[in-house]
Amino acid sequence: MKQIRQWGRFLLFHKRPKNVASLLRESLSKEMLDEPLLLDHVKIEDYLMVALEIRPCSLLTIPAEFHNGTELGRRIDELCAEDLQAVLRATTDKKGALIRRLKKKIREALKRVVFTSATYEAHMNWSRKLDLRTFDVEVRPSIHELYLFKDSKIKSELRSLMRIRTATRERVRLRMDASKRRTRLAFAEESSPEYLVSVGKLLGYPSCCVERYVHERLNEGASVEARASGQVEQSRKDGEEPDVYAYFVRNFFPCRPTCENASEIGRKTFDLLSSLDPKLGGLYGRCMTNNVEMVEECPGLTKRYRAKLTKKAQRLTRTQSDDQNNFKRYASINWDC
Numbered sequence: 232m233k234q235i236r237q238w239g240r241f242l243l244f245h246k247r248p249k250n251v252a253s254l255l256r257e258s259l260s261k262e263m264l265d266e267p268l269l270l271d272h273v274k275i276e277d278y279l280m281v282a283l284e285i286r287p288c289s290l291l292t293i294p295a296e297f298h299n300g301t302e303l304g305r306r307i308d309e310l311c312a313e314d315l316q317a318v319l320r321a322t323t324d325k326k327g328a329l330i331r332r333l334k335k336k337i338r339e340a341l342k343r344v345v346f347t348s349a350t351y352e353a354h355m356n357w358s359r360k361l362d363l364r365t366f367d368v369e370v371r372p373s374i375h376e377l378y379l380f381k382d383s384k385i386k387s388e389l390r391s392l393m394r395i396r397t398a399t400r401e402r403v404r405l406r407m408d409a410s411k412r413r414t415r416l417a418f419a420e421e422s423s424p425e426y427l428v429s430v431g432k433l434l435g436y437p438s439c440c441v442e443r444y445v446h447e448r449l450n451e452g453a454s455v456e457a458r459a460s461g462q463v464e465q466s467r468k469d470g471e472e473p474d475v476y477a478y479f480v481r482n483f484f485p486c487r488p489t490c491e492n493a494s495e496i497g498r499k500t501f502d503l504l505s506s507l508d509p510k511l512g513g514l515y516g517r518c519m520t521n522n523v524e525m526v527e528e529c530p531g532l533t534k535r536y537r538a539k540l541t542k543k544a545q546r547l548t549r550t551q552s553d554d555q556n557n558f559k560r561y562a563s564i565n566w567d568c
């Protein structure tokens with residue numbers, strides 16, 4: 232009994248921390264809207280949608296999805312230029328050792344340039360303010376993925392997801408001949424239904440959209456991007472604008488432009504953000520419009536990008552693209568060495 236009374240007193244004096252919605256209603260939404268170091272879609276889709284428990288987890292690519300990602304990438308390039316040239320000039324028997332040295336140099340440069348930057352610090356600060364956990368994964372020495380989530384159980388799910396990715400890459404690597412390896416390895420995990428279903432669930436995609444995506448990815452002749460873009464084009468031809476709410480986060484392809492399950496998520500998010508601060512709602516509306524445009528343009532972008540990657544991989548020269556792509560730098564290097 233005495234213990235219960237003590238607990239009661241403890242709870243009286245230690246109020247539960249305010250929830251994210253209350254904080255946003257007060258002054259946090261203005262602070263976030265004014266934050267210059269986070270991109271708009273990152274603020275809404277990666278931070279707020281997870282903090283408000285609309286999606287279990289989000290993912291952003293570092294440094295590509297930083298507002299100054301291109302500049303940070305250039306600085307890494309400068310620090311590693313000599314080592315890269317050495318790899319490009321080397322004879323086949325020396326290449327392996329030089330590539331390992333280059334990888335080490337890129338990792339050090341990334342640490343120095345990206346992980347000490349004000350932009351990275353701002354991202355970490357916002358994770359703390361919104362009570363989010365982070366999980367960092369190196370995809371390549373120059374590219375990291377930062378996962379954001381609230382529930383601590385997600386971490387073990389992410390770990391098992393990474394194990395599936397590594398195993399799939401290894402399986403694809405062993406199956407392929409060396410000429411195709413460099414380009415196909417960048418997309419290897421897309422051949423694993425287990426990986427695609429798990430990542431779709433973690434990122435909060437509706438199961439109907441995930442199912443269609445997996446079916447098309449595993450069918451050699453089908454293109455998710457072409458189908459999704461064609462659907463938007465057809466809707467417009469039919470005199471109907473696509474339902475923007477169905478495009479509730481970037482890099483997501485709804486099974487149909489009017490998918491009710493996807494649309495429900497977008498509408499729920501828009502209504503909630505608008506009720507917390509109409510400016511947040513407005514910003515999310517613009518993000519969703521951009522998402523539709525990205526899906527519409529996607530086949531062109533993907534085709535151009537894949538062609539570029541293949542060409543560069545064959546020539547073993549580095550990619551100069553400034554677009555926000557996962558594989559833009561050092562794409563030509565065979566990192567298996």
Ligand SMILES: [Zn+2]
Nearest residue numbers: 439440486490
């Ligand atoms: Zn769907």
